[in-house]
Amino acid sequence: MGRGVTLTSEGVTTIEANGCAIFLSASTSINVNTSIWTPSIVTSTVNGYFGVDGELRLVNKGYADGSGGNPIYRYLRAQFVWADAIATNAGDNLYLGANSEVRATARSGYNNSNPIYRNFRAAGLYADFLDSNTATGGTHVYVRPQAGSEVRFTSVGGTTAYQSFRGLFGYMNAVDVNTGTHMYLRPASNGEVRVTATNTTDNWRAIRASEHLPPSSSRETKANIEVYNKEVLSTLRNANIYTYVYKWEEPGTPSRLGVMIDEMPRILHGQRGDSIELYAFASYLAKGVKELIGVTDNHxxxxxxxxxxxxxxxxxxxxxxERISHLEDLLNVA
Structure with a gap:
């Protein structure tokens, strides 16, 4: 069996076979001005204390025993670390390595049974995603800039190269153009832009603008161009103009004025066949005016x-x- 050494404040007091360990009394301390070589240090009490006025540094053995060279810092392995701050040593980045998550919790809430989550503050955050923490009972995720400020999506490391964002719904009071001139609302090729009341899909609402423009009236953007020569006055003459309200509108809504699609020719129908295409209808009326102009020109x-x-x-x-008057004058002379 190996030998052990028992040390007290008085120095070396005994040398005995004791499992190759050094046992120190909890009431004593050792002042050492040179290196201590030992495979392990074990405390006989619950807590062990290393008292220093500066830093406790873990370095390579050669630097610690004074055999030369610069310090090479070594790892520290433990289950928990209690500290007021963690700072980088010689490197620029600080790494928190975990097999699953890095969690910020209350000091006593580190266990996995019932953690109490705390806030995390930083100047920047680099991550692949941001999820709501369901363990706190929350539902929504809040991104909260200062009053009067904005949430901006830009490229990595930049502040002016704006990037897209994608979501299912957007709730906001206004949509402004950013760096461009035009604003595009782009449904699917077989879809529409529909304006309805909040949380509805068939409670239609109005659009107000300075003017409504068709896709294009330029000849260069059109194909299969033919003059429309069909007579329209008889259709307009036989069409009724109605007053009505829509079924989804509230009682007391003022009546509207319009036509019924089943009384109008197919060329005036919208793509889905349930509404009148206003640009086509205006052109149809213009054709009627032209026919009236032809009638008035003939007249x-x-x-x-x-x-x-x-x-x-x-x-x-x-x-x-004049001739009769001249003849009468001649007869009067005779």
């Missing part, structure tokens, strides 16, 4: 010819009256 020509004929007859009557 104008007829009136002009009647005016010419009337003037000719007036001149002819006047000429006859």
């Amino acid at each position: 104008a020509d007829e009136i002009n010819w009647l005016n010419i004929e009337n003037q000719y007859l007036k001149d002819k009557v006047k000429n006859q009256e």
Whole structure:
């Protein structure tokens, strides 16, 4: 069996076979001005104390025993560490390595049975995702800038290269254009932009703007161009104009004025067939006005010819009256 040494404040007091360990009384201390070589240090009480006025440093053995070289810092392994601060040593980054999560909890809430979560404060956060902590009973995730400030999505490391964000719904009081000029609302190729009341899909609401523009009226953007020569006045003559309210509108809503789609030709229907396409309807009315202009132009020509004929007859009557007057003068002389 190996030998052990018992040390007290008086120095070395005994040398005995004791499992190759050094046992120190809890009421004594050892002042050492040189290195202590030992495979382990064990306390006989619950807590063990290392008293230093500066730092407790774990370095390579060669630097610790004074055999030369610069200090090479070594690892510290433990189950828990209680400290007021953790700072980097010689490196720039601080790593917290975990097989699952790094959790910020109350001092007494570190166990996995019922942790009490605490806040985390930093200047920046680099992560692949941000989830709501369901363990706290919360539902929503809040991103809270200062009053009057913004939440901005930019590229990594930048403040001006704005990036997209994607979600299911957006609740906000306004949508402004950022760095561009136009604003695009882009549904699927077979979809629509629909404006309805909050939390509804069929309670329609109005849009107000300075003007409504069709996709394009430029000849360069159109194909299969043909002149529309069908007569429209008979359709307009037979169409009724109605007053109505929509079924989803509240009682007392003022009546609207419009037509019924089943009385209008298919060319005026919207793509889904349940509404009138206003640009097409305006063009249809313009075609009707053009037909009316043609009618009035014909009437104008007829009136002009009647005016010419009337003037000719007036001149002819006047000429006859002058001749009759001359004949009467001759008869009176005779």
